[in-house]
Amino acid sequence: MKIKETIREFISKNSSFILTVPAVLWQVLFLYVPLVLVIFISLQRVADSSLFDVTFSHYVTLFNIAYLYIIARSAFVALCVTFFCLILAYPVAYFLALRVDSRWKNGLLFLLTLPFWTNFLIQIYSWVFVLDYNGLINTALLKMGVIQEPLHMINNMYAIIVVMIYYYLPFMMMPLYSILEKIQHDMLEASMDLGATHWQTFKRITIPLSMSGVKTGVFLVFVPAFGEFAIPAIIGGGQQMFVGSLVSHYFLAARDNQLGAAFTMLSGFVLLICALLFNWWCKVPLQAIQKEVE
Amino acid sequence: MREICFQNVTKRYNGEIIVDNLSLTIPGGTFFALLGPSGSGKTTLLRLIAGLEQVDSGSIFLGDEDITHMPIYQRRVNTVFQNYALFPHMDVFDNVAYSLSISNVPENVIEEKVVKILKTVGLDKHIYKSINNLSGGQKQRVALARAVINEPDVLLLDEPLAALDLKLREKMLIELIDLQATLKTTFVYVTHDQFEALTVADHMAIMNDDGEIEQVGTPKEIYEFPVSTFVAAFVGTTNLLKGVLHVNDGAYKIEFPGLGIFDVVGSKEKEWMRNGNTIFMSIRPEKIEISKTPMTGFSNELQATVQSIVYHGRSTQYNVRLQNGEVIQVFEQNEEHFPQEIIDYDDHVFLYWQKENVVLLEK
Numbered sequence: 025m026k027i028k029e030t031i032r033e034f035i036s037k038n039s040s041f042i043l044t045v046p047a048v049l050w051q052v053l054f055l056y057v058p059l060v061l062v063i064f065i066s067l068q069r070v071a072d073s074s075l076f077d078v079t080f081s082h083y084v085t086l087f088n089i090a091y092l093y094i095i096a097r098s099a100f101v102a103l104c105v106t107f108f109c110l111i112l113a114y115p116v117a118y119f120l121a122l123r124v125d126s127r128w129k130n131g132l133l134f135l136l137t138l139p140f141w142t143n144f145l146i147q148i149y150s151w152v153f154v155l156d157y158n159g160l161i162n163t164a165l166l167k168m169g170v171i172q173e174p175l176h177m178i179n180n181m182y183a184i185i186v187v188m189i190y191y192y193l194p195f196m197m198m199p200l201y202s203i204l205e206k207i208q209h210d211m212l213e214a215s216m217d218l219g220a221t222h223w224q225t226f227k228r229i230t231i232p233l234s235m236s237g238v239k240t241g242v243f244l245v246f247v248p249a250f251g252e253f254a255i256p257a258i259i260g261g262g263q264q265m266f267v268g269s270l271v272s273h274y275f276l277a278a279r280d281n282q283l284g285a286a287f288t289m290l291s292g293f294v295l296l297i298c299a300l301l302f303n304w305w306c307k308v309p310l311q312a313i314q315k316e317v318e
Numbered sequence: 319m320r321e322i323c324f325q326n327v328t329k330r331y332n333g334e335i336i337v338d339n340l341s342l343t344i345p346g347g348t349f350f351a352l353l354g355p356s357g358s359g360k361t362t363l364l365r366l367i368a369g370l371e372q373v374d375s376g377s378i379f380l381g382d383e384d385i386t387h388m389p390i391y392q393r394r395v396n397t398v399f400q401n402y403a404l405f406p407h408m409d410v411f412d413n414v415a416y417s418l419s420i421s422n423v424p425e426n427v428i429e430e431k432v433v434k435i436l437k438t439v440g441l442d443k444h445i446y447k448s449i450n451n452l453s454g455g456q457k458q459r460v461a462l463a464r465a466v467i468n469e470p471d472v473l474l475l476d477e478p479l480a481a482l483d484l485k486l487r488e489k490m491l492i493e494l495i496d497l498q499a500t501l502k503t504t505f506v507y508v509t510h511d512q513f514e515a516l517t518v519a520d521h522m523a524i525m526n527d528d529g530e531i532e533q534v535g536t537p538k539e540i541y542e543f544p545v546s547t548f549v550a551a552f553v554g555t556t557n558l559l560k561g562v563l564h565v566n567d568g569a570y571k572i573e574f575p576g577l578g579i580f581d582v583v584g585s586k587e588k589e590w591m592r593n594g595n596t597i598f599m600s601i602r603p604e605k606i607e608i609s610k611t612p613m614t615g616f617s618n619e620l621q622a623t624v625q626s627i628v629y630h631g632r633s634t635q636y637n638v639r640l641q642n643g644e645v646i647q648v649f650e651q652n653e654e655h656f657p658q659e660i661i662d663y664d665d666h667v668f669l670y671w672q673k674e675n676v677v678l679l680e681k
Contacts, residue, residue, distance in 0.1 A: 208401075208403065210399050210400075210401065210403040211403050211405065213370050213390075213397075213399070213403065214397070214399055214403035214404075214405075215405075215416070216369075216370075216390045216391050217368055217369075217370070217390060217391075217395075217396055217397045217465075218391075218396060218416050218417035218420065218464065218465075218468070219391045219392075219417045219420045219421060219468065220391055220416075220417075220420045221389075221391050224420055228416075228420075229405060232407045233406070233407060
């Protein structure tokens with residue numbers, strides 16, 4: 025009886041903690057344990073050597089301009105995609121959150137989430153039919169007589185960036201919308217009342233108050249875009265290596281798990297540096313930028 | 319100080335008329351209260367002055383200057399918002415300094431002015447506190463300081479004390495009066511609370527449910543000489559009795575069915591004070607004497623039965639039933655710990671009043 029009582033008491037006291045256990049366990053088992061495994065594999069000499077036979081030779085191999093170039097290229101593409109997503113999404117989120125009549129809001133929000141209802145591969149493959157040599161755009165332009173020769177629009181970096189912007193735009197829009205919607209209208213009115221123009225109000229009130237949404241959106245886009253594998257493969261035709269494609273190459277094609285793991289760790293490290301830099305940028309120089317603009 | 323003048327202003331919201339052809343002059347340098355029930359359009363008037371709303375027709379002047387279509391940020395008018403609308407990402411200093419830093423005032427001047435104004439509102443110890451760590455009263459003071467630092471011609475206050483508790487509200491009212499006296503800025507104070515309006519205002523306007531101005535005047539004029547039953551009932555407490563006017567040789571009397579005929583003071587100049595007209599008499603509860611024994615020296619007398627008694631502390635409210643079944647209120651000051659005469663439920667009482675202390679109303 026006593027034990028039963030104790031257990032019951034423990035459960036009732038810690039119920040909110042106990043409810044976190046399944047998710048935490050899931051994360052630990054399928055994220056943290058594999059992460060540790062990847063670290064171990066990256067330090068393995070060869071596939072069947074013991075876990076304690078540690079070497080940094082794979083990392084040394086990676087310290088090569090070709091690999092660093094791939095990481096830099098991925099980072100550049102991810103940066104471009106994030107930047108354009110932010111620039112394109114902010115006005116839409118702003119308009120939707122602060123200007124649109126509440127009657128229309130739900131319908132327009134539904135239109136925004138519509139891409140999530142469609143299969144990822146269908147979304148991406150349909151771009152092939154648009155950009156292809158005999159694709160929609162080329163056919164139309166040829167028919168209209170605008171061009172004589174089909175344009176080369178696919179299998180290059182621009183196409184990859186365009187399609188990635190298309191795919192990641194909603195991921196930027198959502199957090200921006202939800203943070204901008206929370207901004208109270210009288211905050212903006214108070215600013216104008218105190219003599220600030222629309223632009224000054226936007227700069228000094230709206231942007232700072234929406235910064236946490238910008239942060240979330242940037243992470244939601246930059247992190248997966250950095251490791252993106254499918255879009256470069258389908259739209260880029262696998263002609264240029266990206267972080268994602270190289271990782272998949274090592275693990276699936278070359279079967280060099282050790283080098284693949286080391287490369288995964290290295291690119292993860294770069295990602296972490298980017299995140300820390302961005303975090304710092306959000307905090308410190310924002311005010312400096314504001315001052316400069318004035 | 320420049321006056322604010324509404325000329326034939328009309329404002330609609332989604333086709334519904336909020337303010338219709340309204341004209342009103344708010345004298346410069348005064349503490350002006352706009353008093354009215356919720357939804358009477360008083361906040362709309364405030365937002366029109368601030369530039370937060372645009373008129374559909376008519377014009378608004380600040381002194382000689384037509385500000386009807388002037389952008390909000392160019393008007394020398396600042397607002398204290400109902401829920402303060404302080405900027406959460408800034409501390410007290412930056413909030414108060416906002417309007418100055420917008421107009422590129424040198425930093426040493428800003429600092430001097432901010433410190434000075436924060437001293438005035440008693441917040442100089444909290445200059446660098448975060449907005450989120452302030453109490454309701456402190457937020458209120460930051461909002462005030464932020465609005466007056468740039469020395470606007472007009473300060474608009476939209477029910478600024480609604481979120482504060484009674485004691486603090488009373489204290490803030492006195493502080494607002496002092497602040498207005500110091501700054502000499504025109505204060506326009508919107509409220510639905512007649513107590514607040516009577517306390518702070520030099521002049522006030524009463525708005526009714528249709529967005530019309532019923533009466534403009536000093537608090538005393540409004541309270542003692544209301545021009546309509548709406549004003550009489552909305553500002554303070556009153557008893558409204560409907561009766562027929564008798565005019566005989568310049569002597570005015572009013573007859574209430576089932577109660578008799580009573581002396582009133584009338585005026586020939588008022589169109590509607592004609593013999594036989596049905597009008598209203600407004601009599602404030604504190605202007606009636608109540609007694610169990612007959613008294614002399616009053617121009618009017620009524621008999622009634624005590625129906626219920628409500629003890630308010632400083633005064634006692636008697637709800638008494640007249641002979642025609644109508645129930646009216648009578649207030650009596652609680653001047654003594656042990657009054658000689660104790661009035662109880664169901665007691666038969668005499669009510670007395672002087673004819674000069676009632677107001678006759680057309681509608």
